[in-house]
Amino acid sequence: MEKAKKQSSPVMGSTKKSEREHKHKEMIMPRIVQIGDVAYAQNKNNTRIIAAHYYDGLRESSDEVTFTYYGMSAIKITTPKGLELFFDPWKNPCDPSWGGIWYSMRMPMSHCDIGFTTHSHFDHNAFEMLDAGMILKNFVGVYNFADFKVTGIADKHIVETQSSVFTQDVLHELYPFPNVALEDRDNTIYLIETGGLRIVHWGDNRQNPPQDVWDKLQNIDIAILPVSDDGRTLTPEWADKIAKKMGAKVVIPTHYYMEGINIPNAGWGESAEEYVKSHSHTMLDTHTITLNSDKVKDYDNHVLYFGENVPFEIEKVELSSSDDVAQIPEIKKVWEQYK
Amino acid sequence: MDMTKLPNPETWLVPVIGDNSFYQGVKNDRLMAAQKNGTIRKSTGKLTVEFYGMISYKIITPGGVEILFDPFRNAPDLDLGGIWFLSQFPEIYADVVVSTHAHGDHDGMMRVHSPMVLDRLAGTVEIGDAKITGFPDKHVSNPENEIYDGRILEKAFEKHNYPPGENMEWDNSIILVETEGFRIVFWGDNRQNPPQEILDELGDIDVFLSAVSDDGHITTARWGEKLGKEVMNAKVVFPGHYNVEGINHPYASGIIDASQFTRMYDHTFLKETSVSFSKEEIKDYDFHVMYFGENVNWNLLKWPHKYNYDYPMVSLEEWPGDHREWTVYKPEGKEKY
Numbered sequence: 001m002e003k004a005k006k007q008s009s010p011v012m013g014s015t016k017k018s019e020r021e022h023k024h025k026e027m028i029m030p031r032i033v034q035i036g037d038v039a040y041a042q043n044k045n046n047t048r049i050i051a052a053h054y055y056d057g058l059r060e061s062s063d064e065v066t067f068t069y070y071g072m073s074a075i076k077i078t079t080p081k082g083l084e085l086f087f088d089p090w091k092n093p094c095d096p097s098w099g100g101i102w103y104s105m106r107m108p109m110s111h112c113d114i115g116f117t118t119h120s121h122f123d124h125n126a127f128e129m130l131d132a133g134m135i136l137k138n139f140v141g142v143y144n145f146a147d148f149k150v151t152g153i154a155d156k157h158i159v160e161t162q163s164s165v166f167t168q169d170v171l172h173e174l175y176p177f178p179n180v181a182l183e184d185r186d187n188t189i190y191l192i193e194t195g196g197l198r199i200v201h202w203g204d205n206r207q208n209p210p211q212d213v214w215d216k217l218q219n220i221d222i223a224i225l226p227v228s229d230d231g232r233t234l235t236p237e238w239a240d241k242i243a244k245k246m247g248a249k250v251v252i253p254t255h256y257y258m259e260g261i262n263i264p265n266a267g268w269g270e271s272a273e274e275y276v277k278s279h280s281h282t283m284l285d286t287h288t289i290t291l292n293s294d295k296v297k298d299y300d301n302h303v304l305y306f307g308e309n310v311p312f313e314i315e316k317v318e319l320s321s322s323d324d325v326a327q328i329p330e331i332k333k334v335w336e337q338y339k
Numbered sequence: 340m341d342m343t344k345l346p347n348p349e350t351w352l353v354p355v356i357g358d359n360s361f362y363q364g365v366k367n368d369r370l371m372a373a374q375k376n377g378t379i380r381k382s383t384g385k386l387t388v389e390f391y392g393m394i395s396y397k398i399i400t401p402g403g404v405e406i407l408f409d410p411f412r413n414a415p416d417l418d419l420g421g422i423w424f425l426s427q428f429p430e431i432y433a434d435v436v437v438s439t440h441a442h443g444d445h446d447g448m449m450r451v452h453s454p455m456v457l458d459r460l461a462g463t464v465e466i467g468d469a470k471i472t473g474f475p476d477k478h479v480s481n482p483e484n485e486i487y488d489g490r491i492l493e494k495a496f497e498k499h500n501y502p503p504g505e506n507m508e509w510d511n512s513i514i515l516v517e518t519e520g521f522r523i524v525f526w527g528d529n530r531q532n533p534p535q536e537i538l539d540e541l542g543d544i545d546v547f548l549s550a551v552s553d554d555g556h557i558t559t560a561r562w563g564e565k566l567g568k569e570v571m572n573a574k575v576v577f578p579g580h581y582n583v584e585g586i587n588h589p590y591a592s593g594i595i596d597a598s599q600f601t602r603m604y605d606h607t608f609l610k611e612t613s614v615s616f617s618k619e620e621i622k623d624y625d626f627h628v629m630y631f632g633e634n635v636n637w638n639l640l641k642w643p644h645k646y647n648y649d650y651p652m653v654s655l656e657e658w659p660g661d662h663r664e665w666t667v668y669k670p671e672g673k674e675k676y
Contacts, residue, residue, distance in 0.1 A: 030353040032362050035415050036449030037458065039441035042507040049461045049475045054536065095353040120361040128357035134473075134512075136464075137358060137448075137456035140370040145462025154370045154454075186367040186454055212375055 030095060038128045039135070048113055049133040052146040057081025061147065064290040065195040069306035071261045072123050073203065073226055073254045076112060080195040081147040086112035087190065087201045087224075091126035102266050108312045116150070118203025119157055119187040123255075138188050148194035153216055155209045157185035162238070163231030165269060189213065196293040197221045200246060204255070207238045214245060221296050223248035226255030229270040236275040240301070249299040250291070251279075252306070260314035276305040287311045341667075359449050367454035369403075369434055373467035378402030379434075382468070386521050386546070389613040390631035392426075392586040393444050394579035396525065396548050397433060397636070400518040402468035407433035408514065408525045408548065411586075412447030419443060420496065423591040429637040435466065439527025440478055440511040444580075459512050468519060473512040474540065476533045477502055480509065483531070483562070484555030486593060513537065520618050521545050524571065528580070531562040538570055545621060547573035552581035553599045556592055560600040567626060574624040575616075576604075583633050585641035601630040612636035 051058055059082040066078035073088040089110065092101050102122075107129050115132040116139060117125045127135045136143065139152040160168065189209070190201040199222045223246055226232075227239035233255050234242070243251050253272040262268040276283070280302045287309040296302075308314070355362065373379050380403035387399035393411040400406070410428045414420060423443060428450040436453045437460060438446045448456050457464060460473030480501035481489030493500050500509045513533065514525040523546040550556075551563035557580050558566070567573040578597035587594060601608065606628040613636055614629060621627070633639075670676050 029362060029364075030351045031348075032359055033352055033354040034359055034412075034449045035354060035356045036359070036412060037438070037441065037446045038356060038415070039446065039458065040414065040419065040443070040508045042441070045502070045505055045507055046459065046461075046475050046510040046512075047503075049459075053461050053475050091357075094355045095351075097351075117358065120358050120365075122361070125358040125361070133475075134460060135456065135458040136460075137458065138360070138367070138454055139457070139464070140367060140374060140455050141464050141466030143462060143464045152455075154367045154374050186365070188367075 039132075042131055044111075044131060044133075046133050052081075052083055052113070056146050058083065061195075062290075063195065064292045065197050065199070066288060066290045067222075067252065068288045068311055069252075069254070069309065070107060070110065070287075070312075071258055071310050072107075073118070073201075073224075074107065075201070075224055075252070075254065076110070077192060077194070077199065079146065079148045083114070083146050083148060084112040085114050085116060085148070085150070085192065086110065086130055086132065087116045088118055088124040088203065089115065089126040089129045090123045091129060093122040100266050101263060102268070103261055104263050104317075105261060105315065114145075116152075116190060116201075118190065118201065118205075119185065121157075121185075121204065124203065138186060139190075140188060148192060150193075151191040151216065153189040153191065153209075153213055155187055155189055155213055156206050157187040157204050158206045158233060161231050161233060161235060163235050165230040166232055166267075189217070191216060191220075197291065197296070200224060200248070202226060202234075202242070204233050207234065207242060217246045220246040220248045221293065222250045222252060222291065224252045224254055227251075227253045227275055228256035228272045229274040230257075232256070232268065236272075236278070239275065243301050248301060249296045251301060251303045253303065258308050258310075258314075260308070260316045261310075271307070272305065273307075276303045279303045281305060283307060284309060355449070360452070360454070363430075363452045365432075365452045365454050370454055370466070373402075373404060373434070378468050379404060382519065383615075384519070385615040385617045386518070386523070387613060387615040388546070388548075388577065388629075389636040390577070390634065391429070391431070391637065392583050392635045392639070393424075394527070394548075394550055395428070396577065396579065397431075398516065398523060398546075398548075400467065400469045400516075400521075402518070404467040404469045404518075405432070405434045406469060406471070406516060407431070407436050407451055407453065409439055409445040409527065410436065410447040410451050411444045412450060414443030421591060422588055424586060425588055426586050426639060431637065435469075435471070437471065437473075437514055437525070439514060439525070439529070440509075441507050442478075442528065445527065459510065460514065461512060470517040472515040472517070472540075474515065474533070474537045475510065475512050476537060477505075477530050478509040478511045478528050479530045479557050480505075482555055482557060482559060484559045486554055486556075513541070515541060515544075523548065524573075526550050526558065526566075526579075528557045531558065531566065541571055543572040545574045545618070547571060547576045548579060549576055550580040551576075551578045551600050552594050552597045554593060554595045556580060556594045560603065563600065564604075564626070573626055574621045576626055576628045578628065578630055583635060583639075585633075585639045586635070596632070597630060598632070601628045604628045606630060608632060609634060 061080040068076040072090040077085045111131045113133045115127045115130040115135045140154040143150040187203045187205045192199040201224045227234040256272040257268040382401040389397040397407045428447045433453045436456045438458045461475040464471045511527045511529045516523040522544040525548040547567040550558040581597040582594045612634045
């Protein structure tokens, strides 16, 4: 037998040193207890996928593409023939010591046909919260199915945001875990072509991908960019540059602070309102919008802002300032049932 | 040794549900190369097939794209059929992991260090010199073997396991990979009778990575021949989903090996853990079975050892000896404090 590579011990609590530590000397990685994929727990089946395989869709074409915003970078794109593509579901980290608790709620289990993640950060990779027919994780290549084409373009995560708030020092304090500053983290930019629209989901990609990536990202109709006023991922300046470089007709900001979803000061400050207002814009009062090439053809860097509209209930907890002290309940004599 | 000074391990334990590639330090650099240059290396003209146990095969395209199918794991709920595996799937690298369906013996993606996963694929993915097509269909529900029929399986799993109305576990995608003229089919646990439309699209193939074992847990020898020889005209067949000592629990699912099936046809009992061939080398083959047997491409610990090792007998006094570590606390000049 060929000499096999040495494996780290699979036994929990083993004193055998993990191989990971040797590869990344500067970082301390946890031992992980892997639970992995949980799709077996889904009650639905692949009937919609099979139908789309045989019929190239699930309904007559509506000639429109529907966008539904789920907070953070999570967005569901419904193709004209009814296929639901979900990008970047979010969750709190499995290990809160890495970046803390970011969200005061959990993204509800959401149905889609195909789930995509751009990279393996927890604010983008919660595919276990998708009730999905299939999952394409950090997908690279060209994907054709039914009435859409998705090109996964492999690149790297943003490292230096050039934000005045989230400087390298601040990020290092906030996130002591091996973050992008210490090594290249991957990211996939998705180019979705459906219903005559060319849509880009940026993920958390760096601002300066190589030229061959830009070559693929030309004549874009809709750019979904992680831009917020504090420049947590993309600063407004960089969002403008990127949108211009892609010739984006419409920009949809994501990855911004939203009261009730994001915990304040957990690495989050501001929404994207200032950015939106400084451009030709539409403030949406709904979480869902339908677009087609006719509707967007006259726009140039027009910003469509979902604001705080998401298709699920957000609980905003108001801390009580009342002076009344609540009564402690009386002691229940639970032992008396055994008398 | 002062036990209070013993340092704790440098790491801590984290349970991870779903994606764990953040913790694996995986990089997509090879995929970036494939995206930029079309291949990862200069074409060798040969297809490489490696076996990793259960039904997990890795194929390496001539251009160097590593595609791993169906890594296994023990399902997180013991209710889902109990412990099936005595070993964890090795933490290997692959450029792409493809999983056919959501059963523990096929969806251990979290063990593999891979920058990209295609889970239950339908549709066509092109990456490097590989074109991967998923055909969504259904899991086998009645294998028609001599040990159990579908009704027993349904009772064992306590789940409705055939359409209509079955859950995600009982779906399956058949995977077709096309690369430099090779057509490779990975069957997963698909039913024996997919719709004719799918069989038409699969057409004639070169390599059939099947789920045939002698007990016919998923695909019986009879169905394996029908599908591989009569329907798809496969040139080379690899059995899969069979028992490997040290990997499969002997009492889980009752699977055995596939050596009888192998002997029924032209065959090669492979002595290596990996095999490479060009289109030219297999052009005259007709349903030639290549059987890896227990030769998995990783360092599998079999316990107790199947083969005798030349260990000298060491006495207990000599090794490990009688180290009374606790005597450092012994009171001076008396028996007890």
